Amino acid sequence: MPDLTVLLSPADQKQPGGNPFAPDMFDYRTSGTFNYFDDLNPERRELIDTLQETIEEKDEEALADLFGLEDYELEEAVRVNREIYDAPLMSALDRYSPGVMYAAMDFANLPTGAQRRLLENGVILSGLFGLLRPDDLIPNYQLGMGVTLPDIGPVADYWRPIISPVLNEGLEGRWVWDLLPEVHRKAWTDEHTYEARVEVRFERVEDGERVPITGEDLEVQRGQFVNVIVQETAEEMDDLREWAEEESDELAFDEEASTYDEETKTWTVVMVQE
Numbered sequence: 167m168p169d170l171t172v173l174l175s176p177a178d179q180k181q182p183g184g185n186p187f188a189p190d191m192f193d194y195r196t197s198g199t200f201n202y203f204d205d206l207n208p209e210r211r212e213l214i215d216t217l218q219e220t221i222e223e224k225d226e227e228a229l230a231d232l233f234g235l236e237d238y239e240l241e242e243a244v245r246v247n248r249e250i251y252d253a254p255l256m257s258a259l260d261r262y263s264p265g266v267m268y269a270a271m272d273f274a275n276l277p278t279g280a281q282r283r284l285l286e287n288g289v290i291l292s293g294l295f296g297l298l299r300p301d302d303l304i305p306n307y308q309l310g311m312g313v314t315l316p317d318i319g320p321v322a323d324y325w326r327p328i329i330s331p332v333l334n335e336g337l338e339g340r341w342v343w344d345l346l347p348e349v350h351r352k353a354w355t356d357e358h359t360y361e362a363r364v365e366v367r368f369e370r371v372e373d374g375e376r377v378p379i380t381g382e383d384l385e386v387q388r389g390q391f392v393n394v395i396v397q398e399t400a401e402e403m404d405d406l407r408e409w410a411e412e413e414s415d416e417l418a419f420d421e422e423a424s425t426y427d428e429e430t431k432t433w434t435v436v437m438v439q440e
Contacts, residue, residue, distance in 0.1 A: 169339065169361070170341045170343065170395070170399070170400065171288075171289055171336070171342050172287055172289070172342075172395055172396070173342060173343065173346050174392070175291060176258070176290055176292050176293070176298075177262035181256065182246075183306075184253065184306070188254065201302055202302055203295075206295070206296045206297060206332070209324075209325075209328050213294060213309075213315075216315050217247055217250075217294075217309060217315060220232070220315055226240070229243075232314075233310075246305075247307055249305070249306075251305075254305065255305055257302065257303060258300050259285070265385070266382045267389040268389060270390050270393070272390075276393065284392065285299065285301045288392075289333070291325075291353055292304075293309040293313065293325075294307050294309045296329045297332060309321065310349075311325075311352075311353055321353075322353040325353045326352070330355040333354055337359050339361055340361060341360070341400075342360045343364050343366070343391075343392075344363050345366060345388045361431070362431050363430070363431060363432045364403075364432075365432060366388075366435050367434065368384060368439065369420075371438070391417075406435070416440060423436040
């Protein structure tokens with residue numbers, strides 16, 4: 167198995183439905199097939215219980231502020247969160263498939279080996295579940311890492327002391343591609359246990375000036391970059407250089423603008439859309 171890990175965020179948009187006969191992911195299980203980070207189940211239950219209690223106690227206006235949603239989207243968020251324990255399950259990768267980043271990964275059209283590398287080496291930092299593998303089975307839900315719950319506080323703060331030891335142990339000695347938004351990175355106290363971490367910034371030229379790519383365009387770039395990582399089995403900087411020089415038609419690796427911090431073993435890589 168390659169010594170790489172790809173850190174990912176979930177998607178706000180989620181595929182509804184699932185398999186009602188799938189194993190209950192809230193059971194304690196020794197197998198990683200259905201729930202890789204099953205030691206987190208007690209904390210997951212505590213968070214779910216608090217979320218559901220909050221939904222029952224708050225009025226519509228307060229819930230709109232909590233979730234940052236309104237009208238039908240708010241009604242749907244409330245409904246799926248009420249049904250979490252009884253909801254049908256599907257893999258996290260399929261659940262998040264409507265999201266822009268996940269659509270851009272184009273998982274279905276990846277070669278079999280690349281699919282396996284993503285399933286085995288991807289780690290998703292989730293507001294509701296803490297840590298997930300892409301093939302972990304999860305219900306539909308709505309809870310962002312930036313939400314603040316009564317008695318829990320900011321979700322990222324809740325998860326930080328719980329998932330940081332688990333994540334740091336899992337990343338030990340590995341080449342880490344960090345594609346996390348800042349709100350998800352706040353849920354992790356990074357002890358720099360890895361061989362190296364690569365934080366990727368995407369830029370493009372507008373009116374003769376370089377500007378950061380943001381919004382859905384950024385999610386597209388992240389998803390396409392994941393596609394490259396797992397196809398190339400990229401676990402050192404030379405793999406990125408080789409791909410950018412020989413195969414990339416859309417992204418250029420700006421080595422002069424990229425930096426490396428020896429103390430934290432962190433690369434900040436700048437990729438420029440051409």
